[in-house]
Amino acid sequence: MNRDDAVALDRDDPLAPLRDLFDLPDGTIYLDGNSLGALPRTTAGRVAEVVTQEWGRGLIESWNTASWITLPQRVGDKIARVVGAGQGEVVVADSTSLNVYKVLASALSIAAADAPERRVVISERSNFPTDLYIASSLCRERGYELVLVDSPDEIEGLLDRAAVLMLTEVNYRTGYLHPMAAVTALAHERGVLAVWDLCHSAGAVPVDLRGADADFAIGCGYKFLNGGPGAPAFLWVNPRHVDRFSQPLSGWMGHAAPFEMSPGYRPAEGVSRYLSGTPGVIAISALECGVDTLLAAEAYGGLEALREKSLGLTRLFADVVSSRLPAFRIESPLDDARRGSQLSLSIGEGAYAIVQALIERGVVGDFRAGPEDGSAPDILRFGVTPLYTRYVDIWDAVDHLVAVMDDDEWRAERFWTRGAVT
Ligand SMILES: Cc1ncc(COP(=O)(O)O)c(C=O)c1O
Numbered sequence: 001m002n003r004d005d006a007v008a009l010d011r012d013d014p015l016a017p018l019r020d021l022f023d024l025p026d027g028t029i030y031l032d033g034n035s036l037g038a039l040p041r042t043t044a045g046r047v048a049e050v051v052t053q054e055w056g057r058g059l060i061e062s063w064n065t066a067s068w069i070t071l072p073q074r075v076g077d078k079i080a081r082v083v084g085a086g087q088g089e090v091v092v093a094d095s096t097s098l099n100v101y102k103v104l105a106s107a108l109s110i111a112a113a114d115a116p117e118r119r120v121v122i123s124e125r126s127n128f129p130t131d132l133y134i135a136s137s138l139c140r141e142r143g144y145e146l147v148l149v150d151s152p153d154e155i156e157g158l159l160d161r162a163a164v165l166m167l168t169e170v171n172y173r174t175g176y177l178h179p180m181a182a183v184t185a186l187a188h189e190r191g192v193l194a195v196w197d198l199c200h201s202a203g204a205v206p207v208d209l210r211g212a213d214a215d216f217a218i219g220c221g222y223k224f225l226n227g228g229p230g231a232p233a234f235l236w237v238n239p240r241h242v243d244r245f246s247q248p249l250s251g252w253m254g255h256a257a258p259f260e261m262s263p264g265y266r267p268a269e270g271v272s273r274y275l276s277g278t279p280g281v282i283a284i285s286a287l288e289c290g291v292d293t294l295l296a297a298e299a300y301g302g303l304e305a306l307r308e309k310s311l312g313l314t315r316l317f318a319d320v321v322s323s324r325l326p327a328f329r330i331e332s333p334l335d336d337a338r339r340g341s342q343l344s345l346s347i348g349e350g351a352y353a354i355v356q357a358l359i360e361r362g363v364v365g366d367f368r369a370g371p372e373d374g375s376a377p378d379i380l381r382f383g384v385t386p387l388y389t390r391y392v393d394i395w396d397a398v399d400h401l402v403a404v405m406d407d408d409e410w411r412a413e414r415f416w417t418r419g420a421v422t
């Protein structure tokens with residue numbers, strides 16, 4: 001394999017035209033779409049239109065005339081197409097963190113009614129911290145114990161005491177991809193509800209919420225859905241629970257008839273009851289552009305084709321690192337079936353500085369610190385977004401990494417000062 005081979009892979013890539021749907025800066029190899037997705041070409045114009053026309057000219061009438069009021073459901077229906085949900089089953093609202101609170105509370109309420117003796121919530125120690133912080137505060141409020149496993153193998157032994165199993169389908173550090181259908185089936189067999197965080201899977205790997213018969217799911221809008229910084233998140237509830245679930249942040253937008261302005265709360269039908277306050281129209285409009293851009297891939301084979309390319313990219317990355325940079329350890333699963341859309345590396349020292357040196361060279365990945373107890377290493381993390389990442393980007397990124405290491409470039413003092421955001 002050499003650079004020409006990578007160029008040839010791009011030339012033969014049927015998904016290559018999709019890259020033109022993004023406004024990417026020249027000279028940058030962007031491998032951080034798993035933290036903040038790139039800017040779709042349609043977004044700036046659409047946001048300007050919403051601001052100047054719908055808001056500026058239409059003013060308050062735009063809630064009706066521009067259908068602002070149904071945006072959470074309209075964009076939810078589009079997201080449903082990439083997560084294996086039905087129409088009317090997904091709604092856009094709030095942030096992932098708030099939505100973790102809402103769905104976990106819903107699941108706990110159902111579990112409390114069906115199996116009050118079960119007092120444990122299971123999650124993983126390596127789950128993204130916000131999921132753990134929210135789960136632990138909710139467990140404290142409701143008298144549950146949050147038990148964190150260090151490996152998926154430990155889950156089974158805890159299920160008989162558990163009310164809810166809450167996992168992130170693709171781990172943010174390693175990219176490990178849980179087999180959602182099998183894990184959910186096991187949880188159900190043992191009487192446990194399964195809640196899934198799709199932050200690193202929605203738009204990156206084919207997700208089949210209905211096929212897996214999951215119970216609740218949430219996900220984020222600003223990673224592989226390319227909705228922009230702080231884009232609103234989404235929620236899904238299995239239709240099986242739709243008549244019975246409640247949510248703890250019962251605001252007026254989740255009321256069956258918000259403009260009756262009645263003092264008593266009556267939940268809206270279905271997933272819409274997860275709305276709390278007024279939807280962020282400008283932000284959801286930007287998210288819609290991101291989701292539409294992803295849906296453009298349906299004409300090229302959709303998520304299955306994107307997945308195939310994503311695996312091709314991360315496989316190439318792993319192969320070239322193994323042969324050219326043996327000092328790095330590959331922290332992501334080498335088994336294609338268990339790897340999300342990223343490649344994570346570790347090395348004895350200097351992970352942060354190496355990432356900074358790469359960024360100075362225009363290769364944007366990120367650094368994720370290992371736990372304080374040293375039980376897992378610091379990570380150099382490279383996300384691939386098959387909508388816009390090219391094979392040659394992978395080749396060139398590794399080339400830069402070789403240069404950063406060979407010349408000890410990363411040891412320069414300027415790469416060692418940590419920014420507030422890493
Ligand atoms: C798995 C996971 N959950 C939640 C979040 C973040 O939640 P929020 O969008 O509320 O900051 C992230 C990343 O930021 C994440 O990776």
Ligand SMILES: Nc1c(O)cccc1C(=O)C[C@H](N)C(=O)O
Nearest residue numbers: 034035036128172230368421422
């Ligand atoms: N949400 C972020 C932010 O506001 C600033 C920087 C990064 C983020 C992220 O999304 C982090 C991301 N969830 C991760 O997997 O690391």
